[in-house]
Amino acid sequence: MQQRLQIMRGLTLQVALGALVGVLCGAASAAFLWLLDQVTLLRGQQPWLPWTLPAIGVLIGVVYLRWGRTVQRGTGLVIDTLHDGGPPLPLRMAPMVLAGTLATHLGGGSAGREGTAVQMGASLADQLARLLGIKVLRPVLISAGVAGGFGSVFGTPVAGVVFALELAVIGRMEARGLLALVVAALVGDQVTRALGIVHTPYPAVLAPAFTPLLVGKLCALAVAIALAAVIFIELTHAIKRVLERHLRLAPLRLLLGGVAVVLLWRVTGDDYLGLGVPTIVRAFHDPSLPAWAFAAKLGLTALTIGSGFIGGEVTPLFFIGATLGAAAAQVLGLPLPLAAALGMAALFGAAANTPLALAIMAVELCGASLLPHVVLVTCVAWALTGARGIYAAQRVAHDKHVAHDRPAAPSAPLRSLDEVRRA
Numbered sequence: 001m002q003q004r005l006q007i008m009r010g011l012t013l014q015v016a017l018g019a020l021v022g023v024l025c026g027a028a029s030a031a032f033l034w035l036l037d038q039v040t041l042l043r044g045q046q047p048w049l050p051w052t053l054p055a056i057g058v059l060i061g062v063v064y065l066r067w068g069r070t071v072q073r074g075t076g077l078v079i080d081t082l083h084d085g086g087p088p089l090p091l092r093m094a095p096m097v098l099a100g101t102l103a104t105h106l107g108g109g110s111a112g113r114e115g116t117a118v119q120m121g122a123s124l125a126d127q128l129a130r131l132l133g134i135k136v137l138r139p140v141l142i143s144a145g146v147a148g149g150f151g152s153v154f155g156t157p158v159a160g161v162v163f164a165l166e167l168a169v170i171g172r173m174e175a176r177g178l179l180a181l182v183v184a185a186l187v188g189d190q191v192t193r194a195l196g197i198v199h200t201p202y203p204a205v206l207a208p209a210f211t212p213l214l215v216g217k218l219c220a221l222a223v224a225i226a227l228a229a230v231i232f233i234e235l236t237h238a239i240k241r242v243l244e245r246h247l248r249l250a251p252l253r254l255l256l257g258g259v260a261v262v263l264l265w266r267v268t269g270d271d272y273l274g275l276g277v278p279t280i281v282r283a284f285h286d287p288s289l290p291a292w293a294f295a296a297k298l299g300l301t302a303l304t305i306g307s308g309f310i311g312g313e314v315t316p317l318f319f320i321g322a323t324l325g326a327a328a329a330q331v332l333g334l335p336l337p338l339a340a341a342l343g344m345a346a347l348f349g350a351a352a353n354t355p356l357a358l359a360i361m362a363v364e365l366c367g368a369s370l371l372p373h374v375v376l377v378t379c380v381a382w383a384l385t386g387a388r389g390i391y392a393a394q395r396v397a398h399d400k401h402v403a404h405d406r407p408a409a410p411s412a413p414l415r416s417l418d419e420v421r422r423a
Contacts, residue, residue: 011179017137018144018183020128025121025148025184026191032098032116033153033197039106040274050265050273053107057254060100060310065250068096071123072250075115075312076393078122078146080413082139082168083395088130089142093123100310108273109261110300111311113153118167118312121149121188140177143168147181148188154314155192155199157185159361166354167391170414171398200277203284204367205341215376217332218342222377224328225343226384228320229350232298233388239306250308257307261300268296276319283322283340287330294324313390314348321347341366342377350381353389389414 043049064072071077071093081089101116125145129138143164151160161181165173208214243253265272271279276297283289290296301316325343329336341362349358355378362374383400394414 013137014140014177014180015183017128017134017141018180019187021121021125021141021144021180022148022152022184022187023191024124024128025117025145026152026188027195028094028098028120028124029117029149029152029188030192030195030197032101032113032120033192035098035102036105036113036275039102043106043108043274047270049106050108050262050270053109053262054255054258056103056107056109057258057307057309058251060103061249061251061254061308064096064100067092071096071119073393074310075118075391078119078142079168079391079393079395081122081126082142085138089123089126091123091127094120097310101312104304104309104311105274107258108265108270109258109304109309109311110273110276110297110316111304111309112275112313112315112317113311114150114314115312116310117149117153118146119149121145121147121152125184137177140180143177144180144184148184151185152188152192154361155189156361156364157182157189159357159364160185160188162360163354163357166357167352167394169395169397170353170387170389171396171400200281202281202341202365203337205284205337205370206367207338207369207373208335210372217334218373218377219380220332221325221328221334221339221342222346222380223384224324225321225346225377225381226350228294228298228324229347229381229385230388232302232317232320232347233351233385233390235298235302236306236390237392239302240308243307254308257303257309260303260307264296264300264303268300272296272300275315277315280315280319280322280344283326283344284337287326287336289323289326291327291330294320294327297323313351317348317351318344321345337366338370338373341370342374345374346378346381349378350385351390353382353385353391353394355379355382387414 071090097116097119104111122142122145125141129141146167147160147164150163151157164181247253297316297319321343322340325339326336329339345358345362349355359374359378363371387396392414396412
């Protein structure tokens with residue numbers, strides 16, 4: 001009887017804490033998404049604003065240099081905290097990443113939303129753990145903040161849960177506190193919707209039945225997606241390394257990166273600034289979309305993120321993946337909506353080392369018939385990217401390419417493996 005009571009108390013605590021985290025994440029995501037819509041609308045009404053991106057970069061750099069040294073690692077700091085503990089994630093992380101992301105988008109920087117939502121959710125959840133004095137459940141609450149932030153900002157709560165499980169370690173998912181994560185993601189999503197946020201609707205995709213020929217085409221698409229993921233990861237990290245080596249001050253790096261983005265914008269056009277959601281939706285139905293669209297967005301995003309502007313990578317990678325899928329569809333003879341949906345999910349799943357989360361996200365956005373197809377493409381692309389990813393703080397528990405259970409330095413972050421590879 002006593003054991004049952006302990007179990008019930010534990011489950012009740014998880015539900016209560018998950019709900020609290022979900023409310024915080026949902027409210028934060030709703031405010032963020034509303035403000036982001038206003039900023040995007042303003043940039044569309046004032047076509048001169050992208051010219052200000054270099055100056056905005058200098059301002060972001062100065063602010064982070066003065067007040068943001070402890071939070072400038074962003075999602076990497078969240079991952080490191082999950083592994084190593086350490087001091088609470090600073091409460092100022094939430095408003096700073098919010099303001100920095102809005103400023104980046106005001107100037108047309110090609111950044112996303114997931115980094116902002118994850119960092120806001122994790123920092124708010126960690127502050128809740130500190131306020132309630134429950135150190136033992138701190139990792140659970142931080143993971144719940146990741147799940148609630150990701151799930152609420154995209155309207156995909158199940159993907160948010162799996163993203164939180166996959167984020168910290170490549171090759172291992174820990175289900176501790178799973179109920180709290182599920183509640184946080186579901187409550188966060190409902191709070192965001194209740195506050196009037198309407199997420200972008202994506203077309204429902206009817207996927208054809210598997211045949212040997214279709215499987216071959218899907219594997220070919222996965223190879224193209226993996227190649228794009230590798231190029232994006234390596235290019236972004238290379239830009240960051242080179243700028244940090246030659247320009248010690250962040251404001252100067254952001255100034256130079258802003259100038260480079262403006263120059264590329266003048267070549268590519270307005271469609272590649274900011275999130276680029278209209279072009280993502282267009283990729284599902286418009287075969288006249290330029291075949292080079294994915295390359296233009298890849299270059300703008302690598303410059304934006306690599307030089308230090310604030311924001312995530314999900315939506316730009318959705319853009320790159322969807323437009324690459326649309327271009328590949330015409331070569332491979334795949335249905336356009338299918339290839340766009342698969343590319344959209346698989347590119348971020350491979351680049352972020354979260355293939356299952358993005359497969360589920362594709363289902364939540366585009367329908368259940370997509371499930372086996374997106375799992376195949378996303379997992380093949382993920383395996384082909386090797387020991388690299390956009391989150392350099394991720395730990396590696398197992399080698400992607402070894403079928404048996406042989407650990408590969410469980411405590412080694414991707415950044416150390418990258419240093420070894422370049423040595």
